[in-house]
Amino acid sequence: MEEKVKNITTEEQQEYVINMGPQHPSTHGVLRLVVSLKGETVKSVQPHIGYIHRGIEKMCESITYPQVIHLTDRMDYLSAHINNEAVCLAVEKALEVEISDRIKVIRTLMSELTRIQSHQLWWASFGMDLGGLTCFFYGLRDREKILDIFEETCGSRMIVSYNCPGGVMYDLHPDFAKKVKEFIRYFRKILPEYNQLLTGNVIFHERSKGIGNLSLEDAISFGITGPSGRASGFSCDVRKHEPYSAYDRVTFKEILYTQGDTYHRYVARIEEMWESMNIIEQLIDNIPEGPFAVKMKPVIKLPEGEYYQRVETARGELGVYVISDGNKNPYRVKFRSPNFVNLSVLNHIAKGFKIADLVAIGGSLDLVIPDIDR
């Protein structure tokens, strides 16, 4: 004990350690950040995770594959549909099931709607992190319209669980195409309003430009994916490089910037919303006819082996790694969650900035805590 006290250097003694979280407005969940400050400058950030660990990977080992899908909703609850899709694609890959075009298009449409609503909520909360409280209500107002579309088709609003191995649970609602087109028409008018409110603001530029710079080398070595990685110039869009579902039949731009600061992570997401709307517009008018699900066996058993499927969620690359021993339960499931990896870079890029910038940087990484802990 005595020795320990002696070993503390004066430098460390001068540090002002504060606990951000687990209950803190800007950690967006139960994330705990131990922040060492000198004045207002951040010396180091130590994330402490595990407050919402539910053991999803372990639970998967004792349940069947269709049941696993419902657990994946609870990881990144804002990209629930995309998480479902990843597991379904892995199972279908293992069973070598050919799924129809209609299913592929439905899944792609739903994924892109999920991406837009996730980015809307991110925009809302990012604005709030920076102190612009009005953004929150604008973002949620528009997100509600997508959730209504989900509700009609899937029966659920946020945790949709719409996918099942071999297709989707139910057919699309008859009004689906009409409602989606209505939404796109509406949101194309509203998105410039977002820019007027926040993007064009001088204070916002001051707060975000040149803050939390992440170089391309660091982005690759930390494995930062999603819009955060692409803002640093890391071309990591799985939809482009390894197209799944119907992404091979649509044309869209991969949003790439080289600056890698908070502002460009922000702009990358705003631009992604435009691209998602382009993708939806290409598909919505010609959804192929056909069954909405392939008939599968009542008990799904994967052949022995290892399977990996990656998809692009709203936050980055989600990998599903399944080891099967031929039973109806997986032997081991591992999720490569984008948020866990993205969190690891926080200390690296937030060092040396002010505590207010730490909040902005954390917001721009768009962390969803249940996905970090799983």
Next chain:
Amino acid sequence: MPFDIYNFTSFTQWIDSSLHNAMSPFWTALTEMVIIGVLVLMFYAVVGLFLVYAERKVCAFMQNRLGPNRVGPFGIFQTIADLVKLLFVELIPIKNADGFLFNLAPFIVIIAGFMAIAAIPFANGLHAIDMNIGVLYVIAVSSMGVIGVLLAGWSSNNKYSLIGAMRSGAQIISYELSVGLALITIVILAGSMQLSVIVEAQRDGWFIFKGHIPAFIAFIIFLISSTAETNRGPFDLAEAESELTAGYHTEYSGIKFAFFFLAEYMNMFIVASIAATIFLGGWMPFHVGPWVGFNHIMDFIPPFVWYIGKTFFVIFLMMWFKWTFPRLRIDQLLTLEWKYLLPINLVNVLIMAFLVLMGWHF
């Protein structure tokens, strides 16, 4: 003059003289103090409650919401219900907090507001005290609130509170300069620091119109720096809820929190009424030079209504940009003051002095 029917001077003098007839000078002074104290206290409470309601409605309409609409018609009793709730909330004792300073802090903040109200002329002859250094007094008293904020942050034994209080200290002391210089610009134009004289000088035109561009610049600077001085968004760094949870009043609960909360709105009211008095003519009606009929109609609106209308216009401006802009960072805030507002302000004062010397103002 038509608006002499609204002159309160004879009314207040009548009260004063009849009290003098009834008792000794000492008791007269004491009775007058009590009357004024009670009136100011009531005014303080009513305005505070109304401003909280107004802010909630304004911010609701800016955010696509309805705002309070359940308690009473249009929810006007919502803030009263909230206040009653706050009265009954448990006062949580803080471990290792400096109890005396912790309890003292909200009172200092409130008292600073009270004292500033004393000098403000609400209508012709309706002010508690008309000092010949009114502007100086208001500046001095309104900056006392920072002591309460600093004490609150220091004594609550909370790291967030301390950061918030230190930010607030740096911020208020810096922006005090801009507020002062912006007011000095107009004092040069008016040639007096007495608030009633300043208002009287605006009989034939408000200073924001009379003082050419320097007065307008001074008004803008006053608006920015007084917003910063009252710790309101986009300068609400002291209580930046996304960074410091609630800043200096994180540890306060119940009625002590309500004091801070009310004081914030009262400070906003005070700076808005100073802006209205100095730049927008106080209780003076709006006159357009040769339009005699129009001027007569304007004269029939009571001066108190003019004063309240102008004050609420400024308050609305402050609410407007609070609910639109994101928050600044502490170093940007200080940069804005020391590198931009202060030099502009100093030059502005010189220009105004030059204008007054040459007699180029209206």
